[in-house]
Amino acid sequence: MTKVTLTVNGKTVSGEAEGRTLLSSFLREGLGLTGTHIGCDTSQCGACVVHVDGRAVKSCTTFVQDVSGAEVRTIEGMANSDGSLSVLQQAFQDHHGLQCGFCTPGMVMSSAALLAENPSPTEAEVRHYLEGNICRCTGYHNIVKAVLAASGQDVSSVAAE
Template sequence: MKVTMTVNGKERSAETEGRTLLSEYLREGLRLTGTHVGCDTSQCGACLVHVDGQPAKACTVLAQDCEGAEVTTIEGMANADGSLSRIQQAFQDHHGLQCGFCTPGMVMAAAALLKDNPQPTEADVRHYLEGNICRCTGYHNIVKSVLAASGQSVEPVAAE
């Protein structure tokens, strides 16, 4: 079956089977490989995208269920001129990544959080990111990155 959706502002279509997950549709059908698949069980958050403005773990959503939807992936987070978004820049500036595998999901989660809560506390950020696993950084610099992206000081962030 052919599935059509708006991905990163452009209408896109690909042939797919009814059982195809959104993560596979994006990675294989559309060649948008920034959406990572870490666990296939919705536990790690590496596959987080936005569907109609809401965060969704793409490894648990069927592509056909997104027919006609607006999907934003990490590739769609950059500014129109191709420069990094404020969230992406904050992750770079505050070393909110190491191996980078979790980073797309973390950035997408941060964007959803900041959309709903433009000035989160450190506790808010830590709580919101519980659904995203990072095996490298220990979250300290990720939290700093999200707070910096919100325009807040990162000095009081405690190392854990």
């Protein structure tokens, strides 16, 4: 066991972890941050995406020891300081970018990383960026619409299903 220290959602946390402990497990089991979902354990579905030092990372294939000392942001850290939904989260709600909600934390985290890199992406750029995230419910149209709306763009021409 090794001591691991991270800054998670703005708070410094420490804990003991085995070398094989995944960041997703540390967040969920060690810190009780269950918003980070585990869908595949193979880095295929994107439900586990968190930000590590500002970069989108699939936490189900990242060892927590490898990111010790890093700043980690989870879906729990995406809301505004008053607890209200962020612009992106509100756009997902307003544009029905979620159904069952299982993929939503990873979609929001990936979308936030995209918007940090490219504040005004095209529809094609959003679709390309989210290729590493699987949604079995929505057909992606409303997710794309939500991301574009969060970027301040007109979404009236984006097809919805």
